[in-house]
Amino acid sequence: MALSLFRRSRLGAGVGLALLLGWLLTACNNSDDKPAQPTPDPTIKLVTSATLGTFLTDKEGNTLYYFTRDVDGQNVCTGGCAAVWPIFYEADIQVGGGLQAADFKTQMTASGQPQTTYKGWPLYYYAPAANGQNVREAAGQTTGNGVGNIWYVVNPTYSVMVATKAVTDKTTNQTANRSFLIDGKGRTLYFFHKDDLNPNTLPTNCTGSCEALWPPFTAAGRVFPSLLKAADFGTITRTTAGGGPYGDGTASTAQLTYKGKPLYYYTADNLTRGRVEGHGLVSEGDQWLVATP
Template structure:
């Protein structure tokens, strides 16, 4: 009898030992035997999304599309009053490199204060916005609601709102023309006030055409580029443009070994006296109004040589 009791006691000790070991070993499932829960994935404050039609563009941590406004060519927010409800500012406090998705560089971002004293993040000098279209709330009132993640309904809105892309080679701006003589000019290059919608590069630096050029023929630049400082060619072979423009009207020519972007047959240039200042367009009156007009969407095609 005592022998049976001893055997039972021994079996009980062994069973308790194995159960204790099994319990101490932790979970055998999702967390790989570690009692600490898995670390959740941290969403990036700004990252890139991709569209089959628009290519890459900036989104926030929730996948909501970010936008540029054409009238912000000088790098300051011009969306005021009722505009702010439809296009709320986007901001991230204390942005750091680890908060950015792949393909984005911290030095391309900055911060401004809007006329209504809000902080706003900029990208390559362009203030960033959300799109918040108005809709009926179901109770007879109209309200503005942030666009859903993955949507790009603000693209091309009014011809002046575009998704914030990292690789534009052309941007559309709407601004007052102010010549090197300090006078304001209208779109027909007569003196007067009125905004003109024209092309710049990705950073808002104004581009120009030369009235003496021919179809895909640069008649200004010298072979040794000795006059290139006055009217530098827009040297790029990239064609990434807002969706409201006809991409087929852009092309690239070779000018003494360098690539120059062309629109509707017109080679594109910078003006040296603009000194790479965003929004400056002094060249429209140099040496006289209309000799170096800014490129616009509906410019007539250049004449064949």
């Protein structure tokens, strides 16, 4: 009887061990054999050309554009404009290398259509008229860049861009459409007329309280839409730091110039894209004007 109990005990232990081994093998197989989740194909990509640098395309390689008149962040391309520049919309944003999904949003146009935006800029295709019909340009083409000096490819590294909108002159109270320079976030840049009159003292023409009201624009990058030439930009060295919230976040004293004219922000614009409160103002001893390209 003792031998029988011993055999049953050994048999039970063997069964238990077999079950344990089976469970371990199953657990290992379940953890190791799970199929890898496929990486979604990007629906928005970056491509590079020798002439235009890096810019956005859709998943098929069709070029995406920004409209300088959308500087306030809303689509103002309506009527006949909308036929030539169809809106781009992608419900499922998957970005390629070098892009951040958080920079892409969806907003509704005035006609109630969803449109994808990038850093606040509505995105478009180009579809010029051909034989009485609007035909979208082929993948890989960039024929829409520079059209009317108001349409450009979208380069994520633009340090200065171009905007177009109705601007009121604060001296004459007259309003007119103007194209002017903005930073990469859509904030207006200005010229100081005193700099034209005193080109030999540029670093000291606006300092102290003037600099507090009209902070200098500093930018390390040199990437611009095709309307602008890199050779037209330079820097001057200021006697005080020009970084802070209006600059590139550094304590650099290098202020960017365009065609020899220093570029400034205006504090009353409150770091808001598309806002133009300083054009035509007489302040700090002379007049301030939007920086025209």
